[in-house]
Amino acid sequence: MSPRSASVNEELRRRSRERLLQAALELVGERGYEATTLADIADRAGTARGLVSYYFPGKRQLVQSAVHRLMHRTLEEALEREPRTEDGAERMARAIDAVLGLARDRTVLMRQHMAGLLDSEGFVQCPEQQRLAELLRDTVARHGSPDVATDYPMLRSLLMGSVFAMVLPNAPMPIAVLRAELFRRYRLDWSQGAPPDTEAPGGRCDTDLSRFFQTDGPPGQPK
Numbered sequence: 001m002s003p004r005s006a007s008v009n010e011e012l013r014r015r016s017r018e019r020l021l022q023a024a025l026e027l028v029g030e031r032g033y034e035a036t037t038l039a040d041i042a043d044r045a046g047t048a049r050g051l052v053s054y055y056f057p058g059k060r061q062l063v064q065s066a067v068h069r070l071m072h073r074t075l076e077e078a079l080e081r082e083p084r085t086e087d088g089a090e091r092m093a094r095a096i097d098a099v100l101g102l103a104r105d106r107t108v109l110m111r112q113h114m115a116g117l118l119d120s121e122g123f124v125q126c127p128e129q130q131r132l133a134e135l136l137r138d139t140v141a142r143h144g145s146p147d148v149a150t151d152y153p154m155l156r157s158l159l160m161g162s163v164f165a166m167v168l169p170n171a172p173m174p175i176a177v178l179r180a181e182l183f184r185r186y187r188l189d190w191s192q193g194a195p196p197d198t199e200a201p202g203g204r205c206d207t208d209l210s211r212f213f214q215t216d217g218p219p220g221q222p223k
Contacts, residue, residue: 017055019045021128024066025109033063033112060116061124067113068128070106074098075135078194088142089186093193095139096182099159101194103166104175111167117160143186158182177201 023044027036038059042049056062078098079091103110123129136159137152145151162182165173180201183190190200 016045016047016051019047020052020055020062021066021069024062025070028063028066028112029106029109032108033059033115036063038062060119061126064113064116064124065126065128067109068124068126068132070109071099071102072128072132072135074102075132079135079139086142088139088144089188090192091139092143092186093183093188095136096159096179096186096188097193097195100162100166100175100179100182103163107167110163111169114160114164114167158185 020041023041024036027040027044031040036059038052039049041059041062042052052062056065075095075098078094081094085091117123133152133156136155137148140152140155141148159182162173162178165178166175175196179196180190182188183192
């Protein structure tokens with residue numbers, strides 16, 4: 001039997017890494033971070049325990065990469081869903097809703113992720129995190145930012161703060177309130193993106209919010 005080509009080996013490595021990332025997502029979502037071991041993840045992925053260390057320095061890095069993978073895939077799906085659009089405001093609305101939706105639907109997982117970011121290691125620089133950053137930078141640029149280098153970190157910080165507020169144990173903030181604040185800052189209409197099944201704060205109907213979110217000054221300054 002002839003040896004496998006470099007491209008075949010690369011594809012096998014990619015698939016093994018993908019299985020580990022998916023297994024980490026599933027187990028942390030089911031059991032929590034502390035109750036999940038690297039051996040558990042390897043077993044769920046159907047790989048050898050030693051292979052985990054080949055791809056990731058430790059559990060924290062593996063789980064952060066797994067969540068960043070989930071985030072960038074969710075964000076990409078939201079941005080490119082039908083009907084496709086190049087409208088910068090609509091894409092910003094979709095991006096905000098995608099991230100807030102993860103905090104709502106995957107609360108345990110996102111809570112563990114936020115706790116990991118507060119660890120001394122902070123962000124894990126990995127392909128998954130870089131892809132997430134690329135998508136958010138592109139969203140900021142298409143929204144019309146004159147200074148993406150400044151406005152991208154601001155968007156990232158605002159989204160992280162909103163996720164933290166939603167997953168805070170015993171005192172979570174409602175998604176509608178956080179969404180309204182972000183939409184006001186970025187001058188978006190409540191009907192854009194994927195509106196939650198609730199009225200905007202203040203009792204305004206979705207179709208009546210264009211004036212509420214318009215501003216004469218910089219984002220975040222109500223009219």
